[in-house]
Amino acid sequence: MYKNFSLVPKVMFGRGSFAQLGDVLEERRTNSDGFVVFVLDDVFAGSELEKRLPVEDGDMVLYVNVDDEPKTEYTDLLVDKVKQHNTILPDGIVGIGGGSTLDIAKVVSLMLTNPGSSADYQGWDLIKNPAVYHVGIPTLAGTGAEISRTAILTGPEKKLGINSDYTLYDQVILDPELLKGVPKDQWFYTGMDCYIHDVESLKGTFINEFSKAYGEKSIDMCRQIFLEDHPDADDKLMMASYFGGMSIAYSQVGACHALSYGLSYVLGTHHGIGCCMAFDALDEIYPEGVLEFRKMMDRHQIVLPKKVAAPLSQEKLQLMVTTALNLTPLWENCLGPDWRHIMTREKCLELYLRM
Numbered sequence: 001m002y003k004n005f006s007l008v009p010k011v012m013f014g015r016g017s018f019a020q021l022g023d024v025l026e027e028r029r030t031n032s033d034g035f036v037v038f039v040l041d042d043v044f045a046g047s048e049l050e051k052r053l054p055v056e057d058g059d060m061v062l063y064v065n066v067d068d069e070p071k072t073e074y075t076d077l078l079v080d081k082v083k084q085h086n087t088i089l090p091d092g093i094v095g096i097g098g099g100s101t102l103d104i105a106k107v108v109s110l111m112l113t114n115p116g117s118s119a120d121y122q123g124w125d126l127i128k129n130p131a132v133y134h135v136g137i138p139t140l141a142g143t144g145a146e147i148s149r150t151a152i153l154t155g156p157e158k159k160l161g162i163n164s165d166y167t168l169y170d171q172v173i174l175d176p177e178l179l180k181g182v183p184k185d186q187w188f189y190t191g192m193d194c195y196i197h198d199v200e201s202l203k204g205t206f207i208n209e210f211s212k213a214y215g216e217k218s219i220d221m222c223r224q225i226f227l228e229d230h231p232d233a234d235d236k237l238m239m240a241s242y243f244g245g246m247s248i249a250y251s252q253v254g255a256c257h258a259l260s261y262g263l264s265y266v267l268g269t270h271h272g273i274g275c276c277m278a279f280d281a282l283d284e285i286y287p288e289g290v291l292e293f294r295k296m297m298d299r300h301q302i303v304l305p306k307k308v309a310a311p312l313s314q315e316k317l318q319l320m321v322t323t324a325l326n327l328t329p330l331w332e333n334c335l336g337p338d339w340r341h342i343m344t345r346e347k348c349l350e351l352y353l354r355m
């Protein structure tokens with residue numbers, strides 16, 4: 001009845017903490033044959049950050065491209081590359097990037113010790129063997145992927161995470177300095193993912209004191225970040241993301257995330273921007289949250305794409321509706337046990353046509 005979940009056991013936080021990655025890995029390095037895999041968002045190829053990686057002889061820098069959000073096929077390919085690099089298991093996997101890269105690194109560490117394709121494990125607690133030791137280092141903040149027990153993947157049949165206690169990072173390093181240089185739109189969209197996690201958690205029917213404690217602090221920090229000026233806004237965003245993730249861990253997200261999954265599945269819309277587009281259509285469900293979100297958009301001069309669903313065929317629109325309505329727990333959290341009578345297919349379609 002009650003969730004009994006694991007948490008990330010080791011957390012380092014602070015400006016410049018990235019410099020301690022070498023020390024963290026040193027404790028894990030076994031012998032001269034051992035190696036570490038740095039799963040690095042290719043946006044950092046040739047960057048100062050890459051030069052600071054504590055790479056030793058035999059290690060592997062595995063560049064990943066996240067122009068498309070993670071797919072099972074792509075992660076299977078990456079796992080093969082690691083196996084080709086060395087036939088033994090690595091001493092550690094280090095994911096460095098935004099939510100997509102953090103999820104990819106989780107999957108690589110899981111799939112090195114579990115047979116088959118990552119698509120076989122999309123679901124809840126299907127993973128049998130513990131993952132290779134893995135460290136997560138966010139360079140974008142908002143998704144909460146650094147703290148969550150899921151790695152979201154699009155597979156041949158569905159978009160669904162690999163949810164398990166083994167998915168959780170063994171160590172995260174939260175260094176706000178790494179957020180420097182994120183393009184403004186991306187900073188905003190990923191930050192809003194966090195704000196929306198908070199609203200959906202706090203306004204949901206599953207709310208409880210655990211989720212409230214984290215959600216209220218997280219949304220308070222989001223207001224400071226997106227509606228005020230603070231020199232330490234990046235520090236706040238790093239922690240808001242963590243707390244937002246903790247809040248939904250014991251409650252659930254809601255209507256906005258359900259609708260964003262439909263956008264993502266049919267149109268390939270990325271998570272942050274998709275959540276923003278969906279949230280902007282949800283005045284009836286989250287009236288105060290949507291008003292505040294629009295103030296944040298105005299302040300940062302963010303303009304969302306409009307009318308993206310209208311040109312789609314009936315077939316695609318219906319697939320979007322089906323994808324969204326399949327996410328039962330999200331709707332239940334949002335609208336209660338009677339949600340099917342409120343969020344009918346017609347209503348859901350109408351919401352998409354507003355986007």
Ligand SMILES: NC(=O)c1ccc[n+]([C@@H]2O[C@H](COP(=O)([O-])OP(=O)(O)OC[C@H]3O[C@@H](n4cnc5c(N)ncnc54)[C@H](O)[C@@H]3O)[C@@H](O)[C@H]2O)c1
Nearest residue numbers: 043069098099100139140143145148150152181182190271
């Ligand atoms: N596991 C979870 O709990 C969870 C939760 C929410 C979302 N997600 C996943 O997270 C992904 C979205 O993550 P995201 O919003 O963090 O974005 P992202 O990782 O998809 O990256 C977005 C863009 O920003 C770039 N980028 C990343 N860091 C940068 C930096 N410091 N400077 C410049 N560019 C940088 C990337 O190269 C990419 O082009 C989706 O795949 C979504 O499914 C996972």
Ligand SMILES: [Fe+2]
Nearest residue numbers: 143193197257
């Ligand atoms: Fe999200």
